[in-house]
Amino acid sequence: MNIENIIKKFNYDETLANFLRELYPEFIAYFGADKEPIIYEALYNTPILIGDNVYQILKNNDMLDNDDGYAVSAADLKRSSGAYQSKAIIDYEDNEFKIKEVKRVVIVTKNYNNGFSKSPLIHELGHLIKSYYNEYKIDNDLLIGRSGLIETKKRLIKDGEKIKEVLIEEKGVGLEEGLNSIMQEEITKKLVDPNFEISGYGVLCHLAKIIVGSDLLSAFLEAEIKDDKESLITKLDEEFIPSAYNRIDKIFDKLYILTLKRFSEIFDKNKFKITTEEIEKLIKEDFNTLIKEINNARALRKGM
Ligand SMILES: [Zn+2]
Numbered sequence: 042m043n044i045e046n047i048i049k050k051f052n053y054d055e056t057l058a059n060f061l062r063e064l065y066p067e068f069i070a071y072f073g074a075d076k077e078p079i080i081y082e083a084l085y086n087t088p089i090l091i092g093d094n095v096y097q098i099l100k101n102n103d104m105l106d107n108d109d110g111y112a113v114s115a116a117d118l119k120r121s122s123g124a125y126q127s128k129a130i131i132d133y134e135d136n137e138f139k140i141k142e143v144k145r146v147v148i149v150t151k152n153y154n155n156g157f158s159k160s161p162l163i164h165e166l167g168h169l170i171k172s173y174y175n176e177y178k179i180d181n182d183l184l185i186g187r188s189g190l191i192e193t194k195k196r197l198i199k200d201g202e203k204i205k206e207v208l209i210e211e212k213g214v215g216l217e218e219g220l221n222s223i224m225q226e227e228i229t230k231k232l233v234d235p236n237f238e239i240s241g242y243g244v245l246c247h248l249a250k251i252i253v254g255s256d257l258l259s260a261f262l263e264a265e266i267k268d269d270k271e272s273l274i275t276k277l278d279e280e281f282i283p284s285a286y287n288r289i290d291k292i293f294d295k296l297y298i299l300t301l302k303r304f305s306e307i308f309d310k311n312k313f314k315i316t317t318e319e320i321e322k323l324i325k326e327d328f329n330t331l332i333k334e335i336n337n338a339r340a341l342r343k344g345m
C-alpha cells in the first residue's frame with residue numbers, strides 16, 4: 042500500500058503528489074492503522090480533479106445529482122471550494138435493480154499560492170474515506186447510500202430504458218460535517234497552518250467536539266468508516282442517555298440547514314442577523330439542554 046502507486050496511476054503533478062505524500066500517513070494516524078486498506082483503496086480508485094468551479098466540473102463529468110431536495114443545492118456547489126461526489130450506476134436485470142459500478146470523484150478549486158486549496162482537499166478526502174466501504178446498497182426498489190453517518194434513501198423507478206432516482210430521505214449531514222471538520226482542522230493545523238480554524242462549518246465543528254469529548258473519537262470513526270452506526274448508537278445509549286444519537290442527529294441537521302441558509306445571506310444584513318439568532322436559539326435551547334441531560338446522567342452513574 043504505497044501512495045506512489047496512486048500518484049503514478051493518476052499522473053498527479055508534483056505539487057499535489059508532494060502534498061499526498063505528507064497527507065497519507067496523517068490519514069492513517071488519524072483514522073487508525075487498521076483503516077489503511079480502505080484509505081488506500083479509496084484513493085486508488087478515485088481521481089482528484091482541480092479546477093475553477095466545482096459545479097461545472099461535476100456537470101462536465103456527468104456527476105451531478107439531478108434531484109432537488111438535497112441539503113446541498115446547485116447554488117451551494119457554485120460557492121463551494123471542494124466536493125466529494127459519487128454515483129451508483131444501476132442496472133435492471135431479471136426484474137431486479139443491481140449496482141453495476143460506483144463512480145467517484147474528489148474536486149477542489151485552484152488557489153493562487155499553492156496551486157490548489159489544501160484544507161478543502163483534506164476535508165473532501167475525509168468524506169471519500171468515510172464513504173468508500175459499503176457506500177451503496179439496494180433494498181428492492183430503494184437505493185440506500187451512506188457517507189460516514191449520512192444516510193440517503195432514493196426510490197428507483199424504471200422508466201422505459203432509463204432508471205429514475207427520486208430522493209426520499211437524507212439525514213445525518215450536520216453531524217457528519219461537524220465530525221469531518223474536526224479531522225480537517227486537526228490535519229490542516231499540522232500540514233498547512235498551525236493557526237487554522239474551521240470557518241464555514243465552525244459552529245457544527247465546535248458542537249461536534251463537545252459531543253465527541255475526550256473519549257469517543259475512535260467509536261465515531263469506526264462507525265463512519267466501517268459502516269457500523271448501530272454500534273455507535275448502542276454506545277451512546279450507554280455512555281450518554283437513551284436516544285442520544287437520534288436527538289444529536291436531529292439538532293445537527295437543523296443546524297446544518299441554518300448554516301447553509303446563513304452562507305447564502307452574507308450580503309443581506311437583516312436576514313443574516315435573523316438566521317444567526319435562530320442558530321443561537323437552537324444551541325441555547327436544544328443543544329445545551331441535551332448536554333445538560335447527558336452530563337447529569339453521567340454524573341449520576343459515576344456517583345453510584
Ligand atoms: Zn463536507
